[in-house]
Amino acid sequence: MNREKSFIKKLSTYLVFAGPATFAFITVIILPFLFGIYLTFTDWNGISSTHSFIGFKNYLSVFQDKTFFNSFLLTIKYVFFTVILTNIVAFLLAFILTSGVKGQNLFRSGFFTPNLIGGVLLGYIWQFIFSNVLVYIGNNFNLPIFSSSWLSNPDKAFWAMVIVGVWQYSGYMMIIYISGLMNVPKDIIEAASIDGAGGFRRLINVTLPMMVPSFTVCIFLSLQRTFMVYDVNLALTKGGPFKSTELISMTVYNKAFLSQDYGVGQAQAFFLFLIVATITLVQVYFSKKMEVEA
């Protein structure tokens, strides 16, 4: 009796405080998600009033689709390079900007700015840089690497996307690393110095282990963001030249809305969700294990 009462009490407290948020979460996230999964079993084209149930056919065509598979591999490659480079650049920036250089606040906000520019706008700016500015420089100073637009060559276009991705995200990650660096207790560093550890040793053996939580967050954020990138992809290359830089989100979108194959597109999206969820959860699990306490 007493137990039941406490349950009701708990529930009412929960409803009072978290009810509205739960309600919103269920209606705009959970229900559409479930409905989306339902649609993967249908042949809906996105607009018609009727659709029929076709079982696992859509999933079958996802696994048979070579374009989807290629685009998936390309995305893995993109995520791999962008995540590593973003975090290296972000950490280096953070390290430099906490070491007391002149005007470090100005630099901090400067490096953070790209994160405030919308992806589409940013994509168009870089498109102009890659296909006009750099080509102009290349032709006038005889630099063969810039003499033709990077965006018209599949390999270079891929690296152009990596560069823009790194440029966009590293400022944000830098802020997280800066806070991580500043939270390393000064007494431990001091103790290490007294024990005779040099700057590099202090960084490897003291600062880095203390900063694992920052790495967990940054790698998680960059993984999730790069897997889902769409706006920069659209504005910078539009998947071109000849679909060679079409990342997974764009493939899914095109399948659903351009090819008007909503069921298959939804199935691809669900598959993508499973992959991203698995990868990020595994990453968070292992990074958490590495965290230490001072």
Place this chain on the structure above:
Amino acid sequence: MKGFKRLSLIMAFVLMIGVLAGCGSKNTASTSEQELASGNKQSDSSSASDTNKVIEITMLNSKGEIQAQLEEAAKAFTEENPNIKLDIVVAEAGQSPFEKISVMYAAGNAPALAMLDPVDIPNLADKFLDLSNEKWIADAANNSLDNVTLDGKVMAFPFAVEGAGFIYNKAILDQAGVDPTAIKTTKDLEDAFNKVKAAGFEALAISPMDWSLAGHFLPISYATQSSNFADVNKFLNNLKAGSVDLKANKPFNGLMDTFDMMKQYNMYKNDPLAATYESNQQAMGSGEVGFWFMGNWTWPQIYEFAQVNEGFGFMPVPISNNPDDYGNTGIPVGVTKYIGIDKVNNSEEQQAAAKQFLEWLVYSEKGQDMIVNKANIIPAFNNITLEPQDPLAKSIKEYMASGKTIQFMTTMPADHWAEVGASMQKYLSDMIDRNTLIEEIETYWKNAK
């Protein structure tokens, strides 16, 4: 203490109710607004005579370049019909109109008028109004309703006729001593390119966009299979069935031979994929290049550079060295945008208002002026006698008048331009040879919906 706790709980609860109620009242407000917008379905009969009541309708515009002109048209329409207010919604660049309309339908807020590509109309047949009894049906140009006549019912209004081909710069051709009307074979075209080059200009611009290469250029090889529309459709069905051998197909190989030759004279030969639509427009409009494969929709941008309404025209893409072959004298011309009227989310009054707007476009002086003079659209109606001012539209009208047109392929699967476009881009940049191209095109069609 306990009393305080309970009090705070109650307070929080009241707050929450307040929040929910706030949401709720907003909802009811918006539904009542919607009811207003849908013309108060219930009070239809009682207020029919009430002239103060304003019927609000929206139109989805999928030709972003004429958004301003359409808004102006809507304003003019409302001036003449003060009880109808028309809002124009645009499908942003890069967004497919089909996606836009599926979102609007999903929200239960479909526009009364939807401007869409021909291939989208059959998908919406169960949501669109049957327009077979409209006045303008009688004045519609030949074949302009074929693509949207389903089960004998006309489902949409033909809005814009467009054409594509080689746009030429008359001044450059005169200087080079080339007569565009005399070019009837691939060989003639190559000679013309050489002459233009000798005169000190770039010969040709090839736009590397997928929608141009596979949306407009390659389909010429489909359209020239036969002068009979039904046979062309049969050809597409055979492609889907996988029973066409493109390797041995004459119009296809003829067009590709021309394309191979064009690649040699392309002004972006060194880096064919780097060219952009904007740089093409500039090259054409400012008189750097003699020929460019494109359609009349690009006129406003050429005009920005050329600043005169003359000096440009269309020329067919030759597909063989026999001047008498079908297609060597005709350019693709067809209705590329249709407007359908929704009957699911819009009340009968709104549907009537939408019909009235279409009629206004075709029969009122102002509406005609908007279409032809302001928006540079070639109408698909025989009763509109206004002459277009831009030279490209004029050129298309001449081809139409002399019957020298081929089918503008608009009923291919919706992703044809993007999928096959990627293959064409590879071929343009010499990444693949013709056999691989043929393989990719055939594979696409076999898997197409």
